[in-house]
Amino acid sequence: MRIAELSRRTGVPIPTIKYYMREGLLPQGERTGPNQARYGEEHVRRLRLARALVEVGGLPVASAREALALIFSSGVSEFDVLGKAQYALTPPRERAGDGAGDDAGDEAAAQVDELIARRGWQVKPGNPARRTLADALATLRRLGEDDYLDLLETYAETAEQLADTEVRAISRRGDLHSMAEAVVIWTALGDPVIASLRRLAQEARAARLLGGTAEDTS
Amino acid sequence: MRIAELSRRTGVPIPTIKYYMREGLLPQGERTGPNQARYGEEHVRRLRLARALVEVGGLPVASAREALALIFSSGVSEFDVLGKAQYALTPPRERAGDGAGDDAGDEAAAQVDELIARRGWQVKPGNPARRTLADALATLRRLGEDDYLDLLETYAETAEQLADTEVRAISRRGDLHSMAEAVVIWTALGDPVIASLRRLAQEARAARLLGGTAEDTS
Numbered sequence: 001m002r003i004a005e006l007s008r009r010t011g012v013p014i015p016t017i018k019y020y021m022r023e024g025l026l027p028q029g030e031r032t033g034p035n036q037a038r039y040g041e042e043h044v045r046r047l048r049l050a051r052a053l054v055e056v057g058g059l060p061v062a063s064a065r066e067a068l069a070l071i072f073s074s075g076v077s078e079f080d081v082l083g084k085a086q087y088a089l090t091p092p093r094e095r096a097g098d099g100a101g102d103d104a105g106d107e108a109a110a111q112v113d114e115l116i117a118r119r120g121w122q123v124k125p126g127n128p129a130r131r132t133l134a135d136a137l138a139t140l141r142r143l144g145e146d147d148y149l150d151l152l153e154t155y156a157e158t159a160e161q162l163a164d165t166e167v168r169a170i171s172r173r174g175d176l177h178s179m180a181e182a183v184v185i186w187t188a189l190g191d192p193v194i195a196s197l198r199r200l201a202q203e204a205r206a207a208r209l210l211g212g213t214a215e216d217t218s
Numbered sequence: 219m220r221i222a223e224l225s226r227r228t229g230v231p232i233p234t235i236k237y238y239m240r241e242g243l244l245p246q247g248e249r250t251g252p253n254q255a256r257y258g259e260e261h262v263r264r265l266r267l268a269r270a271l272v273e274v275g276g277l278p279v280a281s282a283r284e285a286l287a288l289i290f291s292s293g294v295s296e297f298d299v300l301g302k303a304q305y306a307l308t309p310p311r312e313r314a315g316d317g318a319g320d321d322a323g324d325e326a327a328a329q330v331d332e333l334i335a336r337r338g339w340q341v342k343p344g345n346p347a348r349r350t351l352a353d354a355l356a357t358l359r360r361l362g363e364d365d366y367l368d369l370l371e372t373y374a375e376t377a378e379q380l381a382d383t384e385v386r387a388i389s390r391r392g393d394l395h396s397m398a399e400a401v402v403i404w405t406a407l408g409d410p411v412i413a414s415l416r417r418l419a420q421e422a423r424a425a426r427l428l429g430g431t432a433e434d435t436s
Contacts (some may be wrong), residue, residue, distance in 0.1 A: 048361055053231055058276075082424060090417055095356045102229075118389050121422035129421075134413035136407050139274045143266055143376055145403055147387055151357075155384040155408075158263035158376040163419035165372040169365055187417065192372075194352045194416070195409050197373055198309055199347035202405070204339035206300060209385050 003029070006039045010047050017047065024065050025050040036091065045073065048184070057188030063091045067184045071177070083124075084184050089187045108138035110176040119156055166190070221247070228265050235265065242283045243268040264290065267403070275406030280307045289395070290293045299394065300401050301342075308346040309406045326356035337374055365386045386407070 007014045020026040026047055029037030046068060053064040065086040070081055112134045116123050123130070140148050170182045225232045238244040246264055247255030264286065271282040284306040290297055331353045334341050341348070358366045387402045 033434060052361060053348075053355045054410070058355055083312070083421065086417060086420060090414070092299050092391055093380050111396045112413035115322070116418065119422075121423040123418050123421050127418060127421055129414035129417035132410055133418070136274055136410045136414070140403070140407055143270055143403060145400070150405070151383055151387060151404075152411075154379065155411055157418070158379050159412065159419040161372065162416050163423040165369055167420060167423040169369060171427055176344070182363070185358070185361060186369075187420070189358055191409070191413050192350055193370075193373055193410060194377065196308070196347035196351035196354070197377035198342050198380050198412070199304060199405065200334065200339055200345060200351070200409070201374070201377040202304060202385060203301065203383040204334075204337075204342050205348075205378070205381040207340040209389055210300070 003037065003039065006043055006047065007043055009044055010051070012047055012051055013117060016051075020047065020050050023061050025054075025068055042072075049181075052170055053188050054191060057089075058192070059089065060154050062090050063088055067188070071180045071184055081180050082170075085154065085180050085183045086187055087126075087128055089184065090132060095199065102142065104138040104141040107132070108134040108141060115152065117159070161189075162194070219257050221257065224261055224265065227262055227268070230265055230269055234269075237362060238268050241279050243272075243279065243286055249313050258375065260290075262344065267399075271406050275307075276410070277307065277366065277406055281306055285406070285431065289398045289402055299398050300388075303348055303398050303401045304405055305344075307402065308350060320360065322356040322359040323352070326352040326359060329355055331373060337378070380408075380412070 001009070003014055003017060006012075007017060012020075017026065021028055026043065029039040029043065032038050044169060049071075050064060050068060051060045053067065054061060057064075059067075067085055070085045073081075109130075112130050116130075137148075137152075166186055170179050170186070173182060174177045219227070221235060224230075225235060230238075235244065238359050244261065245258040248257050248262065267289075268286060270280060271277045271285065272279060274293055275282075277285075285303055288303045288306060291299075302398055327348075330348050336349075355366075355370075384404055388404070391397045391400060
């Protein structure tokens, strides 16, 4: 199909398609003339995925490129590709508090190590989520939000429940390609799904606990 | 204190402080001369909070400004300010799939309504998280990820657990100011905390279920 048809099929504007090709999220089409190229079904699939990661998942373009390259590659062992795809979806955050001249960063890193050990999680030292978590905990410490420590265990427990359901669902898929795709989609789109469900549930819970409206039946 | 001292105390560089003041995240200091201003403890507190929201929570500057203005205001009823602060922390996402020419968007919006009704959640029609969730679900539908429906109930249950713990912790705080501050901090920083814990737990779960290492004792 031509680029106009690719755009129509996916709802992605042509300038965005060209931008994704320049940035390496989407391979070039097959040249059929000086100003023409042909695109196939893999382009449709990959374009939808690229857009989902960037626009809905909120990923930086570099992270999306890395994740897409892994999905559409082959030749790595199973666990390897799944782990790499997941790491690609944890973009490094800016370091808040660098130069703050306190111990909150070191304390938070130690707290993350302790949490992982306490829960018996096997997690490689290179998992970038360790750092993301430590940064957030250090920030909370600097803000004097110390009662978050109680919540952290609840958060870790719910994270385990989510991970268990997700990993089981993914392991039921037959082939490695489909599993890697699920890791990428679910990791990236699960973030806004969870964040929005949490906000909806917070409002519902607050309405009962703090609002005390007429509809309250709890 | 002078701006240099404000920078030293918080670890925030002076150009960033000036940027935050221009963008309305931080009020100007008290003028003490043509090129000098004085800052107080409220500036220290508010600057730390602004940076946490933008750099660790990943909020757009406009959302952070709105949330900070609510925290440092008064004169609204309790539930009111907490709800408004929470809404400010759900930045509107770009619409993926506008013009995709399918029914996935409408179907997803209906699915969100059904989910909220099924769980008995009292949620106002204006809660922006409805839209964020519907966008993510529509994207998943377009990608052919239909087994996410099974996961959605698990996600909703864990969201309820998180919300219950969070709302209880916040309600234990004595004053409205402190409660509003906790809503803002916990909503914004809870996102990276949960996202990173989920990734760590996924790796741990996958190591057991798929990796089968020697340390596996499950």
